[in-house]
Amino acid sequence: MLEIRKIRENTEELIERLNLRGGDFSYLHDVVKWDEKRRSMLQEIEKLKRIRNEVSKKIGVLKRTGKPVSEPMATVEKAKSQIAVFEEDIRRIETRIQDALLNTPNVPHSNIPPGQDEEDNRLVRSVGEPRTFDFEVLPHWDIATALDILDFERAAKIASSRFVVYKGDGARLERALINFMLDLHRDKHGYKEILLPYIVNYDVMVGAGQFPKFVDDAFKLVDERNLYLNPTAEVPGINMHREEILSADDMPISYTAFTTAFRQEAGSAGRDTRGILRQHQFNKVELLKFVTPETSYEENDKMLGHSEAVLKALGLPYRVVELCAGDLGFAMAKTYDIEVWLPSYEGYREIASISNAEDYQARRANIKFRRKRGAKPEFVHTLNGSGLAVGRTLVAILENFQNEDGTVDVPEALKPYMQLEKIK
RNA sequence: GGAGUAGUACUCAAGUUGGCUGAAGAGGUGCCCCUGCUAAGGGCAUAGGUCGGGUUAAACCGGCGCGAGGGUUCAAAUCCCUCCUACUCCGCCA
Missing domain, CATH: 1.10.287.40 (Serine-tRNA synthetase, tRNA binding domain)
Structure with missing residues (x-):
């Protein structure tokens, strides 16, 4: 606000x-x-x-x-x-x-690129060379169906379209990725691991900047308590400290959280209908920070580095873009997107988003801090980033590490978690 | 789901025949004294938050505020209603 x-x-x-x-x-x-x-x-x-x-x-x-x-x-x-x-x-x-x-969004940071949509985003850097294939690459849904690790039909039977069942090494790969990411952020990047409720209340949605404007994007529970399915760990995560006055000594506060996210995808009918790029339910490892105003952009850049570290460790080619004003999320003053190379798509697709909300969410959720005893409380700055979207990471692995015989190599970093060289 | 108890400031806690209590007391915290250092002891300070006015900035003035929201009253922490949370017992259950 x-x-x-x-x-x-x-x-x-x-x-x-x-x-x-x-x-x-x-x-x-x-x-x-x-x-x-x-x-x-x-x-x-x-x-x-x-x-x-x-x-x-x-x-x-x-x-x-x-x-x-x-x-x-x-x-x-x-x-x-x-x-x-x-x-x-x-x-x-x-x-x-x-x-x-x-209903008024956050003010874009003064030096972000002008522009209307993703066409106008500014390329920050590209990392890693997309691999060249001497055979015809398959999209991840074909690879996964052939390996019998993703099952769309049964998911539709159980729930509806835009859901998926992970099977065998597919389920294991998803779980390996979650563990790998959480361990990396906890051990190497100093985040505290938290596990959050999957259901949030109305005020929490307002605090994070989802409501009232984007009510239609959320899954609402039929319950007199006005509860919703978590649309992203940012929502319960940022509200961890709502109505609190933190101490500057404890900051920055850094959390990493695995959550399952639920989204209506109301405005996306017909887009990405095949595969698991766009699901009603997906897993994500999130990064969250509560920081003092003067450090927020520095911390935001660090967080970007932490997200990139996941892709680097997995050996996936990606690029970082800075969102233009028109592409910026409602609550955010500045956002970097990380886009991973998808061979079947012959291009880069979003796999992470790292944002600084400055004090916008802090005002809505009333999160303050005191520089020292007796000092006047000030609003914190809140940061959130993906570290990473797990389903999309699985997609990137299947597509980038696919072999001509239909098998998929397991990235080195995941071998301890998968105890497997190759998905076949 | 049933029955009950509680929710006051950083913490504990007094305060329910409504007014003189924005709130006793203790702890904690900060500063100082004492002591060779530590411990013990002594002194002083410490009511936040928010909204509005005011100031260069303070000071200062006022509104709100005793879990949240309503209500009764000239006047409510104190009476009434609804809700939330915690705890105890019973039932159910991973």
Whole structure:
């Protein structure tokens, strides 16, 4: 959430930068006007409440001494009825301001590339050479079906389309990847491993920036408690510390979490219908950090390195792009995507996303920190990154390490976890 | 699912015939004294958070605030309602 005070002070500049996302954010002018109105009404209300409090106190004293109280009681009565009128008005205007702010995305960082969609993303670097094949490469769903390690038909029977059953070495490869990634981030990169609930409540979705705007993307439970299936570990993860004031001594706080993510993929009908690139349910190892504002971009770059380390260890060719303003997620000020080379696709596909939300999520979830004892609390910056999307990593392994005879080599780093040289 | 108890500040905890308690007390924490050092002892300090006003910045003023949200009342931590959480017992269960 954006800070109303900042909007008030830099209205034009903020609108200009937000407009880079595509869209018209000039309604923030109205929000500023509503806020002015709100503050002047608030002052009236507070004046009246002060009268009410003071006179009420006096009534107590008068009563104890047996003096008449009908006159001061009339004063309070009058103040109260005025308060009620003002409060009705202020509630209405506060709702309007709140709605506008909750539906306004984060301001893109000043040096990110302009542009509308992924075409305008900026290439940061490419790492690793795509392998050349002297046979015809197969897409991962053909490889996996032939090896009988992924089963789409039975998954559809059990649930619906966009689900998959992993079998045999396929299931083992998924599990190996999860363990490998968690171990790497814990042992080499200093993250604390956490295992989170798969179900989250409405407020948590608001805190992470999913709601209210993207309710349709989530799976809602039929339950009077207003619960949803976790769409990504970022949501429960960032909310680990909601309504908390952290100590600067404990920061940065770094978590790595394996979760299963659930998404409606409502706007993606017809896209990536074959294979497991886009599923309603998928596994992901996530990286999360709570950092002080002045270190957040440095920490964000480190996190990018931690994600890249997974691909490097597995020997998968990839590239890093910096998202342009138009391609940026709702809550994020800056995002790097890591795209892995997929031979069947003859191109790079997203496998990880590493973002800095600055204080946007911290405001929504009310996560603060104190620099030292007695210091005024400030909002933290929150970072999140994939480390990596597990299903898509499995896809990349199947496709990049496929052999002409239909077998798939197990990457060196996974051999201890798979205890297997080759999937055949 | 049934029955019950509780939720006050960093922690523990007083406060329920509504007003003089924004909140006793203890611990903790910080600073100082004492002691050769440590321990023990003594002194002082320490009510946060948030919203609004105010200030160059503070100071300062006010609203809210005793799990959350409503209500009763001139006035609520104290009375009423709903919800959340924790704990205990029973039932069920991986």
